[in-house]
Amino acid sequence: METAIRSKAFETFAEVAGAIMNPAVREWRAQGKQVVGYFCSHMPTELLMAAGLLPYRMRGTGSDGTELSDAFFSSINCSFPRHTFNLALKGEYDFLDGLVCVSSCDHIRRVYDNWKQNLNTPFLKIMSLPKKVGDPQVDWYLEEINILRTELEQHFNVQISDQRLRDAIKLRNETRRLQRQLYALRKEKHPPINGAETLAVMVAGSAMPAEQYNPLLHSLLEDLQQANGNTGKTDYRARLMIVGSELDDPDYVEVIEQQGGLVVTDSICYGTRTMWVDVDEQAADPVEALARYYIQERPSCPRMNGDQPRRQKFLQDMIREFEVDGVIGERMLFCDFWCAEHYMNKMDLKEVGVPFLQLDREYITSGKGQLMTRIQAFLETMGK
Numbered sequence: 001m002e003t004a005i006r007s008k009a010f011e012t013f014a015e016v017a018g019a020i021m022n023p024a025v026r027e028w029r030a031q032g033k034q035v036v037g038y039f040c041s042h043m044p045t046e047l048l049m050a051a052g053l054l055p056y057r058m059r060g061t062g063s064d065g066t067e068l069s070d071a072f073f074s075s076i077n078c079s080f081p082r083h084t085f086n087l088a089l090k091g092e093y094d095f096l097d098g099l100v101c102v103s104s105c106d107h108i109r110r111v112y113d114n115w116k117q118n119l120n121t122p123f124l125k126i127m128s129l130p131k132k133v134g135d136p137q138v139d140w141y142l143e144e145i146n147i148l149r150t151e152l153e154q155h156f157n158v159q160i161s162d163q164r165l166r167d168a169i170k171l172r173n174e175t176r177r178l179q180r181q182l183y184a185l186r187k188e189k190h191p192p193i194n195g196a197e198t199l200a201v202m203v204a205g206s207a208m209p210a211e212q213y214n215p216l217l218h219s220l221l222e223d224l225q226q227a228n229g230n231t232g233k234t235d236y237r238a239r240l241m242i243v244g245s246e247l248d249d250p251d252y253v254e255v256i257e258q259q260g261g262l263v264v265t266d267s268i269c270y271g272t273r274t275m276w277v278d279v280d281e282q283a284a285d286p287v288e289a290l291a292r293y294y295i296q297e298r299p300s301c302p303r304m305n306g307d308q309p310r311r312q313k314f315l316q317d318m319i320r321e322f323e324v325d326g327v328i329g330e331r332m333l334f335c336d337f338w339c340a341e342h343y344m345n346k347m348d349l350k351e352v353g354v355p356f357l358q359l360d361r362e363y364i365t366s367g368k369g370q371l372m373t374r375i376q377a378f379l380e381t382m383g384k
């Protein structure tokens with residue numbers, strides 16, 4: 001990734017985002033500590049942190065094929081599980097001491113089934129994720145979290161006390177607060193950081209301990225504030241927002257930005273949906289606070305039924321707050337949730353006069369020429 005940012009902290013984030021294994025994980029393991037992978041932003045990572053485990057968000061970074069995993073998936077499974085499971089079959093995820101899936105979608109369910117059948121990760125668990133965002137579903141997820149809490153305690157021989165949970169919630173909220181500060185810089189007319197660079201920072205946050213990530217992010221914020229005016233982005237044609245799912249590749253955003261579209265905000269699985277609101281630190285029961293947060297309070301994704309009006313409001317609030325000229329809806333091929341959601345996004349945004357472009361894609365960034373042409377045409381239709 002090309003960058004004009006002069007910051008040691010940013011170099012670390014780019015390195016962590018660019019590979020599966022990174023120095024922070026190596027150091028963590030060298031201290032005798034354990035790592036647990038997870039697939040979806042509905043995973044209450046605070047629970048893993050409270051157990052003394054490093055939560056590691058699964059991705060297929062660096063994958064260049066699906067030759068081993070193809071046999072395990074049908075032709076209509078999306079390429080994200082294919083690439084990630086292929087890396088697992090090649091041994092790239094052998095550093096995991098556990099994997100926790102939630103029943104996000106059939107594609108991820110298949111990863112869980114195949115993982116169980118073919119790999120020997122010591123702790124393996126799937127949580128049942130409700131389909132709606134009401135109080136009964138909060139109660140349901142609370143039970144799921146409590147079951148996971150007990151199973152983690154038994155398997156890893158730890159005690160996850162309420163106090164440890166509260167400490168983890170505070171630490172993770174601190175990450176969210178710093179990430180929101182980073183996003184606030186992008187509201188400026190000449191933001192000191194672009195969308196590809198921001199995505200690298202966000203992805204890094206899912207693959208290193210918060211105790212290490214938070215001070216580094218703090219130092220990046222200082223570097224950006226000091227450099228502002230010298231490295232602010234001035235040569236863009238339009239301010240864009242990306243809406244979609246599992247986008248963890250800064251290069252994809254870089255292609256968009258090379259055409260002149262500066263990505264200033266998002267609603268994606270690695271972006272605002274993970275940090276725009278905090279978990280309640282004052283709640284009487286920290287498990288209930290987590291259940292309420294992950295089911296009801298954070299910005300939802302189309303995996304959750306009946307919440308589209310709230311998602312639409314979130315999108316339009318973002319457009320106003322970040323002075324967005326146009327929205328790109330990215331969707332991985334065969335993802336049903338985002339197919340329906342982007343259809344509604346298109347209709348809703350048309351009503352308020354905001355240009356919208358839907359881009360279907362494969363997990364690894366391919367067909368760059370076509371992507372460039374689509375973005376150029378989009379900017380031109382906006383008169384930019």
Ligand code: SF4
Pocket residue numbers: 078079080081104105106107108245246332334335336337338
């Ligand atoms: S992109 Fe859609 S279908 Fe594919 S794993 Fe993510 S949510 Fe599931």
